[in-house]
Amino acid sequence: MEFKRWRNLGEILPEEVEEFIGSFFEREELLREVEEFAKKEKVPILLPSSAQVLRLIVSLKKPRKVLEIGTGIGYSTLNIYLAHPEAEITTVDSNIKRLKVAEGFFKRAGIPVETVEADGLDFLREALSEGRKYDFIFVDSAKGEYPFFNYKVQALLKPGGLALFDNVLFRGYVAGREHDGRYKRGVKLLKHFLKYIKEYPNFRAYLIGVGDGLLLLENLGYNRR
Ligand SMILES: C[S@@+](CC[C@H](N)C(=O)[O-])C[C@H]1O[C@@H](n2cnc3c(N)ncnc32)[C@H](O)[C@@H]1O
Numbered sequence: 001m002e003f004k005r006w007r008n009l010g011e012i013l014p015e016e017v018e019e020f021i022g023s024f025f026e027r028e029e030l031l032r033e034v035e036e037f038a039k040k041e042k043v044p045i046l047l048p049s050s051a052q053v054l055r056l057i058v059s060l061k062k063p064r065k066v067l068e069i070g071t072g073i074g075y076s077t078l079n080i081y082l083a084h085p086e087a088e089i090t091t092v093d094s095n096i097k098r099l100k101v102a103e104g105f106f107k108r109a110g111i112p113v114e115t116v117e118a119d120g121l122d123f124l125r126e127a128l129s130e131g132r133k134y135d136f137i138f139v140d141s142a143k144g145e146y147p148f149f150n151y152k153v154q155a156l157l158k159p160g161g162l163a164l165f166d167n168v169l170f171r172g173y174v175a176g177r178e179h180d181g182r183y184k185r186g187v188k189l190l191k192h193f194l195k196y197i198k199e200y201p202n203f204r205a206y207l208i209g210v211g212d213g214l215l216l217l218e219n220l221g222y223n224r225r
Contacts, residue, residue, distance in 0.1 A: 009022070009048075011172075012171065018047060018049055030078060031075065031079070033105075034074065034105055035075070038075065041073075043098065043101075046140070055080075057164060062087075063084065063087055064088060065132075065158075066137075067089075067136075069091075069120040069137070069139045069141050069149070070093060071092065071099055072140070073098050073105070074102030074105045078105065080136075088114075089114065091116070092116045092120055093116075094118065094119050094120070096117050120149060121145065128152055135160075136163070137156060137161075138166075139165045140165075154217070159219050161219045164216050165215040166213075168193065169212060173187045174190045194207070197215065201223045203217055204224065
């Protein structure tokens with residue numbers, strides 16, 4: 001099993017399809033090393049199909065200013081960097097232990113990434129109050145918080161900018177796949193997020209059914225209604 005994570009591979013796609021995509025996905029030695037670390041230490045990282053889509057978007061869009069909420073051990077950050085090394089990346093996580101591991105990987109590879117230990121919502125508030133703007137924002141933190149991140153992320157995007165949220169289909173539960181009661185609140189919050197994400201007329205949202213579900217949001221820069 002080449003790309004097996006500590007958790008089930010098949011969140012939405014059948015496990016063998018996710019695994020096949022993982023074996024197809026060409027990636028650098030450093031990424032394989034981070035995958036090994038994630039498996040050994042049971043730390044969540046992007047699924048292979050999501051990692052590929054993230055790289056595809058970044059390599060096509062070539063964003064200059066990039067913000068990531070949810071660094072983890074830096075796997076997605078490294079995918080962003082490797083897809084477009086000229087990007088200026090700021091990555092935020094509230095878990096200092098994970099952030100330190102990520103910093104170790106960035107340092108060893110000589111990758112210039114700004115790491116910030118903070119709560120995502122606090123960081124977004126501060127960025128807004130300072131008038132910062134981004135070309136690309138990747139959100140992969142606690143999914144229950146997405147409805148509270150939503151409008152702030154939109155306000156931080158430059159016209160033409162893109163935001164990508166991971167885990168929005170939550171194993172398909174959000175789309176009606178059967179689940180047990182303990183996930184009810186999380187599913188409700190994600191449904192709320194998906195309902196209101198399209199509220200602003202100058203944004204277009206795309207729901208991508210890979211990994212655990214990706215939501216791509218585009219700031220059109222004009223009113224589409
Ligand atoms: C799934 S992991 C991120 C995985 C990473 N994007 C990757 O693919 O390598 C989610 C991360 O979000 C962080 N997180 C959760 N809620 C957060 C919040 N409110 N603010 C900042 N970080 C948060 C967790 O500490 C965790 O490291």
